[in-house]
Amino acid sequence: MSSRKVVVALLVLLVVIIAVAAWFFLIRGVGAPTVVKIGKIDPANLPAKETLSSALFGAGDIPTLDPSLAEDTTSIQMGLELFVGLTRLNEETAQVEPGMATEWKVSDDGLVYTFTLRQGIPWVHYDREAGEVVVVKDEQGNPRYVTAHDFVYGVKRTLDPKTGSNYAYVNWIIKNAQAVNGGSELGDQDPLYGKVDEIGVRALDDYTIEYTLTQPASFFPGIASMWINWAQPKWLIEEKGDKWIEPENIQSYGPYVLGDWTHDVSATLVANPFWPGIDSVPKPSIKYIHFTMLDESPSFANYEAGLADVAGVPLTELDRVKADPVLSKELSINPEFCTYYYGFNVTKPPFDDVNVRKAFSWAVNRKAIVENVTKGGQEPARWFSRPGLTAAPDPAKGDDFGPPAEGDPVKAKEFLAASKYGGADKLPEITLMVNQVEGHVKIAEAIQQMWQETLGVKVNLVTQEWKVYLDTLDSDPPQVWRLGWCYDYADADNFARGVFRSDSGNNHTRWKNEKFDQLVDQAAVETDLQKRHDLYVQAEKILVEEDAAIIPIYWYTRVQVTKPYVTRTYGLGGHEAYEKWKINK
Amino acid sequence: MKALTRPPTSLWVDAWRRLLKNKAAILGLGIIVLVFMVAIFADDSVVAVLAGREPQPLLAPMHFAKQSLENNNAVPSWLTHVFPTLKPVGTEGGYAKINDTYLLGADYNGRDLLSRIIYGTRVSLAVAIVGPLVSLVVGVSVGIAAGYAGGRTDNLIMRFVDIMYGFPDLLFIILLMALFRSTTGAAEAGTLRAVLTGIDNAMGGMFFIFVGIGVTAWMSMSRLTRGQILSLKQKEFIEAARAVGAKDGRIIWRHILPNILGPIVVAQTLNIPQYISTEAFLSFIGLGVQRPTPSWGSMIADGASAIRTYPNQAIFPALALAAIMFAFNFLGDGLRDALDPRLKGTD
Numbered sequence: 001m002s003s004r005k006v007v008v009a010l011l012v013l014l015v016v017i018i019a020v021a022a023w024f025f026l027i028r029g030v031g032a033p034t035v036v037k038i039g040k041i042d043p044a045n046l047p048a049k050e051t052l053s054s055a056l057f058g059a060g061d062i063p064t065l066d067p068s069l070a071e072d073t074t075s076i077q078m079g080l081e082l083f084v085g086l087t088r089l090n091e092e093t094a095q096v097e098p099g100m101a102t103e104w105k106v107s108d109d110g111l112v113y114t115f116t117l118r119q120g121i122p123w124v125h126y127d128r129e130a131g132e133v134v135v136v137k138d139e140q141g142n143p144r145y146v147t148a149h150d151f152v153y154g155v156k157r158t159l160d161p162k163t164g165s166n167y168a169y170v171n172w173i174i175k176n177a178q179a180v181n182g183g184s185e186l187g188d189q190d191p192l193y194g195k196v197d198e199i200g201v202r203a204l205d206d207y208t209i210e211y212t213l214t215q216p217a218s219f220f221p222g223i224a225s226m227w228i229n230w231a232q233p234k235w236l237i238e239e240k241g242d243k244w245i246e247p248e249n250i251q252s253y254g255p256y257v258l259g260d261w262t263h264d265v266s267a268t269l270v271a272n273p274f275w276p277g278i279d280s281v282p283k284p285s286i287k288y289i290h291f292t293m294l295d296e297s298p299s300f301a302n303y304e305a306g307l308a309d310v311a312g313v314p315l316t317e318l319d320r321v322k323a324d325p326v327l328s329k330e331l332s333i334n335p336e337f338c339t340y341y342y343g344f345n346v347t348k349p350p351f352d353d354v355n356v357r358k359a360f361s362w363a364v365n366r367k368a369i370v371e372n373v374t375k376g377g378q379e380p381a382r383w384f385s386r387p388g389l390t391a392a393p394d395p396a397k398g399d400d401f402g403p404p405a406e407g408d409p410v411k412a413k414e415f416l417a418a419s420k421y422g423g424a425d426k427l428p429e430i431t432l433m434v435n436q437v438e439g440h441v442k443i444a445e446a447i448q449q450m451w452q453e454t455l456g457v458k459v460n461l462v463t464q465e466w467k468v469y470l471d472t473l474d475s476d477p478p479q480v481w482r483l484g485w486c487y488d489y490a491d492a493d494n495f496a497r498g499v500f501r502s503d504s505g506n507n508h509t510r511w512k513n514e515k516f517d518q519l520v521d522q523a524a525v526e527t528d529l530q531k532r533h534d535l536y537v538q539a540e541k542i543l544v545e546e547d548a549a550i551i552p553i554y555w556y557t558r559v560q561v562t563k564p565y566v567t568r569t570y571g572l573g574g575h576e577a578y579e580k581w582k583i584n585k
Numbered sequence: 586m587k588a589l590t591r592p593p594t595s596l597w598v599d600a601w602r603r604l605l606k607n608k609a610a611i612l613g614l615g616i617i618v619l620v621f622m623v624a625i626f627a628d629d630s631v632v633a634v635l636a637g638r639e640p641q642p643l644l645a646p647m648h649f650a651k652q653s654l655e656n657n658n659a660v661p662s663w664l665t666h667v668f669p670t671l672k673p674v675g676t677e678g679g680y681a682k683i684n685d686t687y688l689l690g691a692d693y694n695g696r697d698l699l700s701r702i703i704y705g706t707r708v709s710l711a712v713a714i715v716g717p718l719v720s721l722v723v724g725v726s727v728g729i730a731a732g733y734a735g736g737r738t739d740n741l742i743m744r745f746v747d748i749m750y751g752f753p754d755l756l757f758i759i760l761l762m763a764l765f766r767s768t769t770g771a772a773e774a775g776t777l778r779a780v781l782t783g784i785d786n787a788m789g790g791m792f793f794i795f796v797g798i799g800v801t802a803w804m805s806m807s808r809l810t811r812g813q814i815l816s817l818k819q820k821e822f823i824e825a826a827r828a829v830g831a832k833d834g835r836i837i838w839r840h841i842l843p844n845i846l847g848p849i850v851v852a853q854t855l856n857i858p859q860y861i862s863t864e865a866f867l868s869f870i871g872l873g874v875q876r877p878t879p880s881w882g883s884m885i886a887d888g889a890s891a892i893r894t895y896p897n898q899a900i901f902p903a904l905a906l907a908a909i910m911f912a913f914n915f916l917g918d919g920l921r922d923a924l925d926p927r928l929k930g931t932d
Contacts, residue, residue: 296890316658316895317893317894319658319680319894320893323679365654368655372695373654373657441876442693445876445877446694448876449694460875461876
């Protein structure tokens with residue numbers, strides 16, 4: 001064989017190698033690996049040193065993983081690990097930080113927000129059979145990166161009336177969104193109804209999103225952090241329908257991926273090796289997060305037995321935990337941006353009479369409840385918007401109105417005497433309804449007895465299971481009912497306007513007050529902080545004092561125990577940022 | 586001359602004598618009488634109702650709903666010696682607030698446990714009376730109708746009972762409760778549902794428990810009665826009664842009923858613990874009497890969640906429940922032995 005032939009052969013070989021390499025790099029796009037082997041997950045037997053077992057979820061299944069449909073803290077907690085919004089609320093300060101968007105601009109009139117997106121973050125899926133985290137590919141075999149189109153799709157899907165999102169009303173601030181969603185006066189007769197392409201959100205290019213609002217709203221970057229505005233995988237949802245959130249299908253892009261979801265029992269998250277880590281959402285340090293779905297008491301028993309690393313503390317165990325030399329050091333009590341309240345159905349007698357409502361509110365000794373029943377360092381609430389939220393009234397700033405913390409039995413009796421009923425014996429039968437949870441029932445019994453002792457009114461106490469209870473509140477609220485409200489974005493707007501404006505989906509009182517609506521609308525567009533605060537003070541005075549549509553009871557705290565080898569942060573809004581936690585076992 | 590035979594006595598006097606010899610049964614009877622007394626004189630409602638005023642606590646130290654929130658979970662000092670884990674405030678790791686006004690301790694809202702247990706007897710005993718009453722009236726009449734008529738009627742009635750037997754009792758009661766309770770808020774005035782829930786509210790939530798137990802308890806009684814009648818119907822003394830022209834009603838009332846009363850009473854006494862435990866179970870899962878009316882079941886449920894911190898809150902109502910269940914069981918056993926000596930020792 002001559003040397004020339006060898007050269008030709010080598011050249012041919014070289015060409016073949018280059019061609020194959022080019023095929024790999026250009027067509028398959030294998031610049032970086034697209035598969036990372038994790039190994040198969042056995043939820044009952046995870047490696048202890050790399051696993052955080054969280055008992056913070058209650059009994060019952062995670063309601064949903066669909067960002068458009070999530071409305072409870074459990075679903076949102078899971079979502080926050082699987083997805084990241086354009087912005088992210090810091091769990092400890094509630095301040096807006098960049099999330100998937102690196103920066104955003106607002107137009108001079110405050111109506112147009114433009115977000116610039118981070119590049120190169122892929123959609124991933126955990127393949128349970130192979131035990132691998134796999135980057136999702138499109139039809140051409142290229143990796144799918146999260147783009148502006150995915151975010152726009154998410155917004156439109158939330159607002160599509162066919163999706164049936166209960167949280168869509170928060171997005172009505174976006175141009176045309178209210179009409180498209182069916183919230184305008186014309187309802188489904190509105191010419192825009194269901195026309196999601198008319199909504200004021202669009203992708204300027206693959207990595208730029210523009211929102212057009214109906215009014216200036218300083219809190220909009222907070223709304224942009226919410227689950228209803230996360231990116232969603234259009235291709236997957238169109239193929240799998242409502243099964244897209246099941247572990248065999250789901251695709252996500254956040255710090256964790258869904259490793260396992262055994263319905264009603266447990267869920268396991270696996271650290272996403274493709275999440276690059278950003279300032280607000282670092283690359284997770286703990287490899288597995290294991291959530292169990294148990295009631296408070298068994299959860300806490302598991303914690304004591306060393307089967308859980310973090311758990312809530314049931315009311316009944318609190319005395320012992322506070323005194324125990326070991327548990328007391330593991331106990332943490334932190335403020336939580338939530339308000340616990342009783343609402344009246346103001347259309348049902350006797351609560352159609354404002355004086356009866358006031359009598360019931362003034363008869364409640366909030367201080368006794370937080371000191372002797374809940375005992376977790378909660379603060380007696382005198383109005384609805386929790387202090388600490390932007391522009392919310394704050395006792396520390398000298399705001400002083402609403403029913404007194406200790407109640408006022410004398411005034412309560414006067415109010416009842418001044419009502420059209422004149423006294424306790426002429427009142428119709430009254431039912432107080434709460435959802436079936438140990439703690440809520442105990443508080444309800446205490447308040448039931450306060451009404452009995454102060455006003456001489458016998459009130460029936462009825463409990464219902466959470467899902468049924470929510471249906472009852474939607475369809476036909478009982479005379480008095482219980483709810484809590486936690487912040488979605490840390491602004492008083494989320495409380496006052498978000499819950500009690502007359503058209504809010506979360507207002508179960510059937511109470512309407514034009515002046516209140518005006519005040520909260522005005523506060524929403526106002527930019528001066530002091531003026532906003534003053535407007536909320538006026539609005540809250542109407543809500544809890546003049547009209548007494550609700551009985552504010554207390555402002556929450558979060559009472560938890562954490563094992564000493566866990567380094568953690570403390571969430572303000574009913575969920576935690578597990579991606580920031582560490583284990584030092 | 587020495588009498589060879591003692592004077593003739595009736596079946597009931599004989600039975601009573603045999604019963605008196607059974608120590609366990611007499612103990613049971615004693616407990617039951619005691620609990621009845623406690624239930625009646627928990628407060629002075631007997632007098633108060635006549636006088637038209639609110640009843641005042643009599644045997645119970647205080648009213649069951651009287652709360653003093655600052656005394657929540659208070660414990661009397663003697664209990665800290667019984668339960669070493671209940672460490673009083675001031676000792677190392679101590680958390681229990683000592684307050685000797687509460688003999689058995691106070692619950693999470695500072696309500697006296699002893700008073701609540703005493704008032705709780707009313708619910709349990711009400712069930713122990715109403716359950717057998719319903720099943721006697723309904724079950725025995727159905728059983729007599731079927732057994733005495735015989736033939737087609739018997740067949741029809743008993744097949745109906747068979748079908749009713751197919752219902753799982755507890756599930757049926759739970760469904761009944763869920764149906765009425767979950768829709769309380771939505772009951773429109775004037776509807777049957779509103780009327781029923783109104784009655785239920787007026788009875789502190791006991792109405793549906795009675796209905797539930799009544800609906801499911803009569804079936805076994807009707808089977809028992811029918812079986813007894815079938816065997817008696819052919820006996821000579823019935824034939825004789827018929828031969829002298831006694832009417833059906835008289836035969837049933839004067840000849841059959843007295844003869845089957847023994848087994849019926851025994852069966853009922855042995856069923857009572859089951860009714861009591863059904864009520865306790867329903868209250869335990871939150872479907873029983875309405876709060877704040879105390880029931881041992883709901884007290885045990887409340888106490889169970891605190892069992893490692895305040896064991897007294899679950900243990901005392903549980904003891905009370907156990908005591909009355911044993912008492913009825915012992916009495917039932919004793920009655921069976923006394924009324925039908927041939928069955929002694931059998932089950």
